[in-house]
Every structure is written in C-alpha cells, then in structure tokens.
Amino acid sequence: MTLCRGCGAVLQYDNPSAPGYTPKQGSAYCQRCFRLIHYDDLTVSMRTGIDPDSVLDRIRPMDALILWVVDLFDFEAGMIPGLARKLDGKDILLVCTKRDLLPETVSHEKVAQFVFRRLKEYGITVKELILASGKDSTGVQDIMEAVDRLAKERPTVVMGRANSGKSTLLNRMLGEAVLTSSRYPGTTLDFNEITINGRQFVDTPGIEIEGSILMCAEEADLRTILPAAAVKPQIFQIHGNQTFFIGGLARVDIRAGAKATAVFYISEKLRLHRTKTEKADELWEKHYGELLQPVPAERAFAVQTVKKEFPKEDAVIDGLGWLCVSGDVSGITVHAPKGVSVTFRKAML
Ligand SMILES: Nc1nc2c(ncn2[C@@H]2O[C@H](COP(=O)(O)OP(=O)(O)OP(=O)(O)O)[C@@H](O)[C@H]2O)c(=O)[nH]1
Numbered sequence: 001m002t003l004c005r006g007c008g009a010v011l012q013y014d015n016p017s018a019p020g021y022t023p024k025q026g027s028a029y030c031q032r033c034f035r036l037i038h039y040d041d042l043t044v045s046m047r048t049g050i051d052p053d054s055v056l057d058r059i060r061p062m063d064a065l066i067l068w069v070v071d072l073f074d075f076e077a078g079m080i081p082g083l084a085r086k087l088d089g090k091d092i093l094l095v096c097t098k099r100d101l102l103p104e105t106v107s108h109e110k111v112a113q114f115v116f117r118r119l120k121e122y123g124i125t126v127k128e129l130i131l132a133s134g135k136d137s138t139g140v141q142d143i144m145e146a147v148d149r150l151a152k153e154r155p156t157v158v159m160g161r162a163n164s165g166k167s168t169l170l171n172r173m174l175g176e177a178v179l180t181s182s183r184y185p186g187t188t189l190d191f192n193e194i195t196i197n198g199r200q201f202v203d204t205p206g207i208e209i210e211g212s213i214l215m216c217a218e219e220a221d222l223r224t225i226l227p228a229a230a231v232k233p234q235i236f237q238i239h240g241n242q243t244f245f246i247g248g249l250a251r252v253d254i255r256a257g258a259k260a261t262a263v264f265y266i267s268e269k270l271r272l273h274r275t276k277t278e279k280a281d282e283l284w285e286k287h288y289g290e291l292l293q294p295v296p297a298e299r300a301f302a303v304q305t306v307k308k309e310f311p312k313e314d315a316v317i318d319g320l321g322w323l324c325v326s327g328d329v330s331g332i333t334v335h336a337p338k339g340v341s342v343t344f345r346k347a348m349l
C-alpha cells in the first residue's frame with residue numbers, strides 16, 4: 001500500500017473519481033494532487049472535509065504532541081466544539097497561523113491576548129501559543145523549538161480545521177513543498193507522515209468547517225473571498241440606520257444614533273456597498289447577483305439580531321471576515337447564508 005505524498009490517500013489505479021487515483025504506476029502523487037500543485041485545478045472536490053469525531057478519535061489513542069493549527073483570520077471557525085473533552089490530558093501546542101493576514105500595525109502581544117481570552121471563554125487549555133505564518137515563515141523556528149521541548153521522543157500530530165494552513169506550515173518547517181496545499185478546503189485526505197529534522201510529524205485531513213461561508217460559496221469565488229494579503233481595515237462613519245452589503249454574500253444592518261463607526265476586515269477583492277437601511281431591501285432585490293456579487297450557491301439567508309454588548313464589538317461571519325462596531329449603536333443585524341455561523345465578540349483588534 002503506497003500513500004500519495006501530497007494528501008496521504010492510498011494510491012490506486014482503477015477509479016479516476018475516487019481519492020488516490022493515478023494513471024501512472026510508480027507515481028509519488030495522486031492525479032488530484034498533481035493537478036492542484038501544477039495547474040491549481042481541482043479535479044475532485046472534497047470540501048466537506050472529515051467529521052471532527054473521526055479525526056479526533058484517531059488522534060486520541062496516539063502517544064503524541066498535538067500541534068493544533070488555527071487560522072487567525074478565521075479564528076472562530078477554528079474552534080472545535082468538544083475539543084477540550086475529546087483531547088483531555090493531551091499536550092497541545094497551539095499555532096495560530098496566517099499572522100500575515102492581520103493588519104500589519106497590530107502587535108503580537110495584542111493578538112496573543114485576544115487568543116488567550118477566547119481560549120478561556122471556550123474552556124480550552126494549551127501548553128504554549130505561537131503566532132506564525134506559513135507564507136513568510138514567522139514563528140517557524142519557534143515551533144521547531146517548542147516541538148523539541150514538548151514532544152520529546154514522541155511524534156507530533158498536526159490537526160485543525162480544513163484550510164487552516166496545516167500542510168503549508170509543515171512545508172515551511174521542512175523547507176520544501178512536499179505536501180499539497182490549496183485554497184480548497186479538504187486538500188489533505190488522510191493521515192500522512194513526514195520527517196523534519198529527524199522528527200516525526202503527521203499531517204492530518206482538515207476537520208470539517210461546517211458553519212463557514214467557504215462551504216456554501218461557489219469554489220470559483222474562493223479566490224475573491226479569501227484574502228491574499230494583510231487585510232486593510234475599511235472604516236466608515238455612521239449616522240442613523242445604515243446597511244452594508246458584502247457582495248451578495250452577507251448584509252449587515254447597523255442601528256446607529258448620531259455617531260458610530262464600523263470597520264470591516266474582509267478580503268480587498270470583495271466589494272462593500274453602503275446604503276440607508278430603509279432602501280436596503282429594494283437594493284438587495286434589484287442588484288442581488290449583479291452589482292451585489294459573489295453570491296452563495298443557494299439563495300437562502302438566515303438573520304440574527306443582537307444588542308451591542310461591548311464598547312467595541314465584532315460581528316464575525318465565519319470564513320468571510322468580520323466588522324467591528326463602536327459608538328452610538330443600539331443593535332446589529334446580520335443576514336448571512338443559511339448554515340453560516342455568525343459570532344458576536346468583544347473586539348479582536
Ligand atoms: N496568507 C496566508 N495564507 C496561508 C497561510 N497558510 C496557508 N495559507 C493558505 O491557506 C490555504 C490552505 O492551506 P493548506 O495548507 O492547504 O491548509 P490545510 O489546513 O492543510 O487544509 P486541509 O488539507 O484542507 O485541511 C492555501 O491557499 C494556503 O496558501 C499563511 O500563513 N498565510
């Protein structure tokens with residue numbers, strides 16, 4: 001049994017539409033990885049990822065250090081319900097990656113404070129936290145040192161949500177792009193061992209990101225939705241009731257008094273449209289899918305309204321980014337594609 005070096009699937013020569021297929025005997029990579037690596041072409045979509053139980057159930061009996069990877073841009077989606085219970089007693093090294101996507105002016109300290117506060121609120125304890133980037137190697141040396149300290153003789157299992165950046169980080173640590181990475185969630189398909197500096201690591205399939213916009217958007221729109229570089233805060237002064245459309249993917253109504261501010265942290269390639277709330281329904285109907293795009297694969301939206309609780313409050317739409325509202329605001333209403341998680345939290349930045 002030979003595994004594909006890129007995704008960990010068992011190589012097979014019979015079924016082109018199943019994982020691990022390659023037409024070439026002796027090939028180290030499956031056809032899907034080959035096409036992703038060389039042509040950025042997704043032949044078989046696996047974006048549903050793997051359910052958390054099956055990944056965590058396989059990890060639990062392993063005598064290993066857990067290297068948990070969370071995408072800083074998509075932090076709330078990175079939290080895994082029941083993680084503390086399912087990995088009870090395990091040593092967890094938390095690596096928050098994609099540091100390069102946060103605005104450049106934000107300090108490491110501020111980000112770390114946010115992460116520790118959120119972990120406490122989620123009831124998760126970790127041994128250490130490292131902020132990293134698989135794009136520019138931030139934190140990579142620190143990870144190697146922490147693994148030496150914490151793993152001792154054991155292997156290190158790298159786990160986290162689909163698309164969080166696990167394989168990219170491992171490639172950085174190795175100094176070579178051996179593992180397949182791509183913007184399509186569900187790239188790694190099975191447990192996949194790799195040796196770095198004489199240490200054993202295991203890349204794992206991403207845990208399903210159920211409530212993320214990445215799951216209900218067209219795959220062709222992922223390039224627009226996922227930021228490619230540090231997000232630039234887009235700042236708006238608000239008077240009265242205002243509505244913002246994030247393309248056709250979400251709508252946010254802000255009930256404001258005389259003076260309020262909304263700051264959006266989303267991909268630069270997404271277009272924001274602003275209008276008075278009283279005109280929003282009409283605009284949505286008239287321009288949905290045209291001026292207002294991209295749109296989700298299905299036109300079904302769920303609405304959530306909250307009272308503003310913190311002086312600076314984030315409304316996070318999993319996979320899409322977030323906005324921070326401050327000032328004289330009584331309520332925030334978010335319309336997001338059905339099934340997509342919306343979280344309200346004390347501001348991250
Ligand atoms: N800007 C930025 N992008 C990153 C970083 N790490 C990963 N990415 C991008 O995020 C996407 C997912 O990366 P992968 O390494 O395939 O993620 P994964 O966690 O292995 O995903 P699965 O195998 O699907 O679970 C790719 O488009 C990467 O280029 C990072 O530190 N910064």
Ligand SMILES: [Mg+2]
Binds near residue numbers: 187203206
């Ligand atoms: Mg992967």
